[in-house]
Amino acid sequence: MVGTPTVYPASDFDPEADAAALKKAFKGLGSDEDAIIEILTNRNNSQRQQIAAQFKTMYGKDLIKELKSELRGNFEDVIVALMTEPIEFQAKQLHKAISGLGTDEATIVEILSIHDNDTVVRIAQEYEGLYQRSLESDIKGDTSGTVKRLLVSLSTGHRDESETVDPEKAFADAQTLLRAGELIQGTDESAFNEVLCQRNRSQIRAIFAEYENITGHPFETAVENEFSLTSKESLLALVHSIRDRTEYLAVRLHDSMAGIGTDDRTLIRIVVGRSEIDLEDIKEAFRLKYDKTLAEFIEGDCSGDYKKSLLSVIA
Incomplete structure (x- = not known):
């Protein structure tokens, strides 16, 4: 696309x-x-x-x-982000998400889920060059359980990218996911990981449709019922990015400015990171979802040269 x-x-x-x-x-x-x-x-x-x-x-x-x-401040961060080569920028954003106080799993899912295999591999290579440690080893050292397995799988950049859809396999995978989750006591997390991290995006959307046909409710309901805390949030984010990457990023932008305080790092990362890719589409998805433009949100949430620089990038 x-x-x-x-x-x-x-x-x-x-x-x-x-x-x-x-x-x-x-x-x-x-x-x-x-x-x-x-x-x-x-x-x-x-x-x-x-x-x-x-x-x-x-x-x-x-x-x-x-x-x-x-x-100084957020304005400096916008300008430095604009001046940084895109792969290096994403690698540095991953490092900040991993090395800060606690782990920012939402950012790691975002970066690894919205890029294609080649870009993920290049980001991982850049990460290792910058920090002399592999992205995979840092993820393993900073996360655990379901989240660790999910993020490690995404970091390999091995997703099928053919975009061909096999309806029979989609039906079979939907049944496998149902048996791995809602039909058993406990959850076979590996089945969710395998399907969501390996199948191509079009095939996964077909699996979601089959799942809903069988159960009468969206796939997200299964995730809500079978997982909790960070595992649930990370899987729901991945599902959203697979369903509609543009809307997912629009929601990420909205959430970075909603509530008390602003998640400036996420706001800057998406505005700058998508400015040469699909930011115009994200702006439209934002307007349709929130009945306000991205510019109006930035106007109300940011100030000074920080605001001016963001508005100029999204114009």
Whole structure:
């Protein structure tokens, strides 16, 4: 499925002029945040990498380090995210989710479930290069039980990606899942893991339809009944991302701004991470689901240059 981005390559791109304009924006007391936003949110990541290379050639300085010394807080985080190569950005986000106080399983499920096999493998390779430890070993060391098995399976990047649907196998898998869960005392968790982490997404949606035909209720009800706490939340998130990745990410964005405080890391990760992929589609799913635009939510939840930079990326 080809998505619609919000950020495109600048057509009259001149990395030398952009590097000079950024250098000028750093001069004097404070920096010209509007100029920084204007340049960096209107270039794609490949062009930003060229600006960084040009900046180093012209001034002998690392552009990201210069930006970090000039900027602060969430605004700095948005700009650094925009300047970071996408695979590296996702690897660093996984590390933060694993290495912080407690484990942010929701973020790990998000990153591993929305990307294709090749991207997951590249993220895992980048992770190992950055931290000298494998993503799998860090997941194993930080999680346990059902969640550990689920996340390890997702981190291998071995899902069938054929997207061919076999109705007979879908029916058989639905029956297997029913026997592994609602028809027995206790739960055979391995059956859920095998189906949800190995089958292609179209096939899994066919399994969900067969399951509902047999039982009269959605597959999510089985997850609600058979699992608890983090296992339940992680499986429900995976099911949602398989059913409709765009809506899943719209909900993730909404939830990052709902309630007390803002989950800025998730907000920035999805806005920046999907800006060149399908953020326009996510915006539309958001509007349909919540009857308010993503921009309106950001307006009400963020402030200052942080707000300006996010609004410019999603425009």
